[in-house]
Amino acid sequence: MSSAPVLESRFPPTGPAAEPAAGVPAVEVHDLTVAYRTQPVLWDVDLELPEGRLIAIVGPNGAGKSTLLKAVLGLVPPVTGWVKIFGESYARRRSWVGYVPQRESVDWDFPTSALDVVTMGLYGQVGWFRRPGRHHRETALACLDKVGMRDLAHRQISQLSGGQQQRVFLARALAQDARLYLMDEPFAGVDATTERAILTLLQELRASGRTVVAVHHDLQTVAEYFDHVVLLNMRLVAAGPVATTFTPENLQRTYGGRLTALTQATEALLQKREAKLETKLEGGKGEKPWS
Amino acid sequence: MELSFTARNVLIGATLLGALGGLLGSFALLRRQSLLGDALAHAALPGVCLAYLLTGAKTPLPLFAGALAAGLLGSLLILAIVRWSRVKEDSAIGIILSVFFGVGIVLLTHIQRLPSGNQSGLDKYLFGQAATLVVQDLQVMAVLGTVVLAAVLVFFKEFKLISFDPGFAASLGVPVRRLEVLLTLLLVVVVVVGLQTVGVVLIVATLITPAAAARQWTDRLGTMVALSAGIGALAGVAGSLASATVPRLPTGPVIVLVSSTVLIVSLLFAPGRGLLWGILRERRLAARIRSENLLKDLYRMSEEAGDFAVYFTWPHLMGVRGQSAVELERSAGPLLAQGLAERSGDALRLTEAGRREAGNVVRKHRLWEVYLTRRLELPVDHVHRDAEAMEHALTDAAVDNIEELLGFPGVDPHGRPIPARRTV
Numbered sequence: 001m002s003s004a005p006v007l008e009s010r011f012p013p014t015g016p017a018a019e020p021a022a023g024v025p026a027v028e029v030h031d032l033t034v035a036y037r038t039q040p041v042l043w044d045v046d047l048e049l050p051e052g053r054l055i056a057i058v059g060p061n062g063a064g065k066s067t068l069l070k071a072v073l074g075l076v077p078p079v080t081g082w083v084k085i086f087g088e089s090y091a092r093r094r095s096w097v098g099y100v101p102q103r104e105s106v107d108w109d110f111p112t113s114a115l116d117v118v119t120m121g122l123y124g125q126v127g128w129f130r131r132p133g134r135h136h137r138e139t140a141l142a143c144l145d146k147v148g149m150r151d152l153a154h155r156q157i158s159q160l161s162g163g164q165q166q167r168v169f170l171a172r173a174l175a176q177d178a179r180l181y182l183m184d185e186p187f188a189g190v191d192a193t194t195e196r197a198i199l200t201l202l203q204e205l206r207a208s209g210r211t212v213v214a215v216h217h218d219l220q221t222v223a224e225y226f227d228h229v230v231l232l233n234m235r236l237v238a239a240g241p242v243a244t245t246f247t248p249e250n251l252q253r254t255y256g257g258r259l260t261a262l263t264q265a266t267e268a269l270l271q272k273r274e275a276k277l278e279t280k281l282e283g284g285k286g287e288k289p290w291s
Numbered sequence: 292m293e294l295s296f297t298a299r300n301v302l303i304g305a306t307l308l309g310a311l312g313g314l315l316g317s318f319a320l321l322r323r324q325s326l327l328g329d330a331l332a333h334a335a336l337p338g339v340c341l342a343y344l345l346t347g348a349k350t351p352l353p354l355f356a357g358a359l360a361a362g363l364l365g366s367l368l369i370l371a372i373v374r375w376s377r378v379k380e381d382s383a384i385g386i387i388l389s390v391f392f393g394v395g396i397v398l399l400t401h402i403q404r405l406p407s408g409n410q411s412g413l414d415k416y417l418f419g420q421a422a423t424l425v426v427q428d429l430q431v432m433a434v435l436g437t438v439v440l441a442a443v444l445v446f447f448k449e450f451k452l453i454s455f456d457p458g459f460a461a462s463l464g465v466p467v468r469r470l471e472v473l474l475t476l477l478l479v480v481v482v483v484v485g486l487q488t489v490g491v492v493l494i495v496a497t498l499i500t501p502a503a504a505a506r507q508w509t510d511r512l513g514t515m516v517a518l519s520a521g522i523g524a525l526a527g528v529a530g531s532l533a534s535a536t537v538p539r540l541p542t543g544p545v546i547v548l549v550s551s552t553v554l555i556v557s558l559l560f561a562p563g564r565g566l567l568w569g570i571l572r573e574r575r576l577a578a579r580i581r582s583e584n585l586l587k588d589l590y591r592m593s594e595e596a597g598d599f600a601v602y603f604t605w606p607h608l609m610g611v612r613g614q615s616a617v618e619l620e621r622s623a624g625p626l627l628a629q630g631l632a633e634r635s636g637d638a639l640r641l642t643e644a645g646r647r648e649a650g651n652v653v654r655k656h657r658l659w660e661v662y663l664t665r666r667l668e669l670p671v672d673h674v675h676r677d678a679e680a681m682e683h684a685l686t687d688a689a690v691d692n693i694e695e696l697l698g699f700p701g702v703d704p705h706g707r708p709i710p711a712r713r714t715v
Contacts, residue, residue, distance in 0.1 A: 037377070073462045091464070099462040106456045110321060111512045120452055124463045129445060156510035172459075 011179045011209065024087040026051040026180050026211040027072060032081035034064070034071050041067045043235045045081070051179075052209050054202055054225065056216040058246075059232035060255050065215040066102065068232065069182050072213075073099060085180060095124060098178030100169050102185055108158045114168045115153040118143050121175030143171040148197060163194030170201060181205065183214040187221075199225055222246055298535040301421040301488075301542055303429055305527035308485045309497060309546065311436050313523025314443055315481050316498035317505065317516045318474055321454050326381065327369070327475070329495035330388040331482045334365025336395025336491055339416055340402060349412060351427045358486055362479040365391050370472065392491070419490030421531065421542035432484050439477050443516070450474060451512050489543035497523060500550040507561035526550035580683050581622040583652050586631060587682075588612060589641050590649035594707070599646055602638035650710035655690050656682040657703035657710075662693055664704045671704040 029047040033040065042064040049055055057065045070076045072083050074090045085093035098121070118140040119132050126132050132140075144150045147167040157165060166186060173181055186198055202212050202225070213230075216222060222229055222242065229246045231237040231254040238250045294302065319328055338361025342353045365387045372383040402413055415423060443450065452460045453467050453474075461467045478498075485494045505519035530546030559567050588611055593599040609619055623639060626632040631645030641649060656678045663674040685693075691712060694700075702708055 070458075075458060075461050094462075094464050097462070099459055101456065101458045105458060107321075110455045111506060111510050111515050112451070112455060113510070117455070120456070120459065123448060123452060123465070126448070128449075131448065 009177050009208070011177070023051065025049055026086060027213065028084040028087070029068075029072070030082050030084075032068075032071060032083065033079045034067055034076055035079050036076075040079075041234065042071065045232075045236045047230065047236060047239055049211070049213060049230070049239075050228065051086075051211050052206060053211060053227040054206050055211070055213045055228040055230065056222050056226040056242075057213065057230045057232055058216055058219065058222060058254070059237075063233045063254075065232055066184050068230075069184055069213070069215060072182060073097070096179045098173035098176035098181045100173045100181065100183040100186055103162065103166050103169060103188065105184075108160075108165060110157065112157060113154050114144060114149060114157055114160065114164075114171075115140055117157060117168050118171045118175050121172035124176070140171075140175055143174040144168075146174055147171045147201065161191070163190040166190050166194060167197065170198065174201075179210060181210060181212045181214075183212065185215050185217060187214075188217060219251070294535060297422055297424075298531070300424045300426065300429060301535065302528065302531040304424045304432060304488055305421055305531040305542060305546060306524045307429075307432050307436050307527070308481075308488050309501070309523030309525070309527030309550075310520040311439055311481045311523070312485060312494075312497035313501035313505070313519035313521070314516060315439065315474075315478050316500075316502035316523070317512075317519045318450055318454055319478060319498055320502040320506065321512075322474075324380075325495070325499045326384050326388075327366070328478055328482055328498040330369065330384045330391075331362045331366055331479050332486065332491045332494040333388045333395070334391035335359075335362040335479075335483055335486055336416060337361050337391055337398055338364075339486070340395055340398035340413060343402060343413055344398070347407075351425065351431060355431055355483060358483040359479065361391065362483055363476065366475045366479055367472075370475065395491075415490070416486055417490050418492060418541070419486070419488050419494075419543035421488045421534070423487060428487065435480050435484055439480055442473065442477055446470065446473070447513070447516075489546060493543055493547050496547040496550065497526075500547070500554050501526065504550065504554040504557040507557035507564045522550060522553050526553065578621070578625070581618075582625045583683060585612060585619075585622045586626060586641070586645060586649040587652050587656070589632065589639065590646065590653055593641060593646075599641060602635055602640045605637045605639075608639060651687070652682050654710040654712075655685045657707060658690055658693050658697070658700075659685065660703050660705075661697055661700045661709075665697060665700075674704065 025048040027047070027049040029045055032042055032045040032047075034042040045068065057068060059065050067076060071078055072085070072090070074083075083090060085097060090097070115137070119136055121143070122132060122136045122139060126136060141150060141153060144153050147170050149164060149167050149171060152160065152164065157168065160168065166189075170183075170186065173183070186202075187195055190198065202214075205212055206227075214226075216226070223246055226242055228240065229242050230239040231245065231250050233254050233256070237254045238245050316328070319325055335358040338357035338359070339354050340357075341361070342357025343349060345357075346353045369380070369383045369387050372378050372386070373380050378386070399413055399417075412420075412423065449460075449465055449470055452463075452465060453470050457467050457471075481498070482494055485497055489497055501519045501522035502515070504522050505515045508518060509515050526546045526549040529549040530542050533545050533549075534540040534542040557565070559565055562568060585608070588608070589603065592603055592611070593601060605616065605619065608614075609616060612619060612622070614622065623632065623634070626645065627634060629644075630642055631648050632639050633642050659678040659681045660671075660674045663669045663677060664671055694709075694712070700709065
């Protein structure tokens with residue numbers, strides 16, 4: 001992965017988001033209820049997500065995590081409530097938003113190349129009745145380069161490993177040059193190298209002032225990878241900075257009786273917290289334990 | 292070859308239809324809607340019959356219009372059922388197909404009992420009769436064909452996007468549902484165009500068969516669509532010429548047979564995706580493994596002899612490998628050709644290059660054995676068979692990582708030295 005600055009962007013980097021975002025929230029969800037037919041999936045969700053952070057959406061299977069992303073994107077109609085992106089409707093802010101769907105949601109045997117898929121991220125710019133031109137192609141190649149996939153640009157997508165496919169999806173989102181990225185399980189089923197690469201990418205995005213909201217399954221890495229967490233189980237359980245929100249008590253409320261996986265996670269969490277507190281007490285650099 | 296006027300009409304009509312079917316069939320195939328075309332064709336039948344009953348004559352345009360209207364109604368009903376009920380798409384297609392076709396058959400039977408009905412020739416719509424194509428039919432086909440082609444060219448980018456990733460398309464603000472309806476409408480148009488030539492029952496083959504064949508040869512959507520249209524047109528030409536030269540040969544079924552032949556050839560022989568290539572790849576892999584095993588045995592025996600210059604005789608090797616002379620010859624062939632082994636009369640030994648190459652395989656084998664015994668704590672006498680498989684699968688980089696992970700063990704669980712990392 002190259003360490004060159006993010007591609008020439010419509011959104012100038014605001015620098016590391018050290019101070020809390022002063023302006024409007026990146027995402028504001030008000031009183032959102034979503035149902036598939038008569039089956040409610042999300043109930044009365046109220047949520048504000050700050051700009052410039054890495055935000056995890058966490059919750060058990062069927063908690064409505066993907067649905068929340070899709071509702072923010074306007075892909076599923078709400079029964080009640082509304083969503084605003086940087087203070088406006090999604091339709092008006094569409095070009096500010098990049099989307100990484102679940103990898104399993106598409107047929108990877110589709111006759112197309114990695115480069116072609118990334119170019120799809122530019123279709124919004126290309127517009128109707130026109131073909132992507134040379135500079136679109138170059139932008140797409142640069143995005144593939146960002147995820148370390150330039151050499152595989154012309155591979156048919158079924159010949160890529162799961163991790164490589166995930167990187168193609170991320171490169172496509174990069175091509176969208178967005179200010180807010182919504183990602184559905186970007187870390188699911190990828191190899192360790194890809195996981196590190198994705199993490200580095202997310203951190204670079206944050207460093208240039210972007211906001212990333214990702215559905216995340218691995219409770220062990222939430223505190224390490226993300227700044228902010230949304231705990232969801234049909235209803236919103238809690239949302240806020242990882243340090244104050246990602247607590248064993250809140251996890252217990254999110255996952256209810258499903259304790260087996262949870263106990264391990266909370267134990268690891270408690271151990272980590274103790275270890276960090278110890279280093280702090282021993283005169284570490286005084287960094288905040290959860291940042 | 293001199294073609295009669297009718298035969299020329301058939302040729303033009305069948306070619307046009309083949310190309311259009313192939314064009315749209317690609318999208319139907321990739322969107323897993325192969326059966327939609329079938330349902331639309333069956334749904335068009337009652338439209339044809341009603342148009343005949345209303346106008347009382349078999350003039351092309353009203354029948355086209357009737358078929359089009361019924362086909363559209365059927366397709367919209369399928370979309371509506373999927374959207375508003377719990378019925379899944381395949382069931383919705385089945386329901387519409389059978390209900391509309393049933394009504395069509397009832398109407399058809401009724402028409403044939405009418406005094407004028409016997410001459411109507413409407414039963415030709417079931418299996419198609421290309422010979423009934425008249426110039427007016429061709430004109431309608433040409434116009435509709437141009438519309439379909441133009442639509443695919445103009446919306447190619449969008450059709451590709453909604454076929455691959457509709458969710459992402461919607462997030463970009465692409466009107467996915469409207470484009471899906473448009474694709475379905477185009478499909479209805481092509482089906483209706485083909486009804487008279489190929490018939491209700493076989494029309495789906497002109498959509499799907501060329502597309503499935505084309506998919507075998509390319510990994511690019513643009514190429515696939517063009518190739519599919521080409522295969523469809525070719526089948527149209529072949530089918531119409533065959534039925535023009537051989538008496539009593541029906542055009543529609545011959546078109547389908549030709550494109551099916553192309554499909555079978557493609558499924559078997561297309562490079563990469565063809566079945567034959569899969570078998571060849573497997574055999575090549577098996578041959579490589581046999582050669583690697585011989586290489587490894589030569590290495591092990593030289594190691595035991597403490598001398599890599601010594602030759603091993605054919606009967607000795609046959610005993611060690613448990614192979615016949617012919618099999619051994621086959622395993623040794625690639626090694627000799629690549630300069631990994633050299634032969635002196637009836638004996639074999641490793642070259643310097645062969646020693647390095649074999650060292651690499653042995654290295655993988657022995658490191659994997661160490662890994663299994665140390666990390667997975669398997670007993671020493673249980674790890675050999677597993678290592679036999681892994682030595683052919685592990686990459687050099689992976690094995691280097693394993694060596695590092697194990698802290699550069701030096702010897703395997705049986706105490707034999709692990710060859711060093713290759714420096715070449």
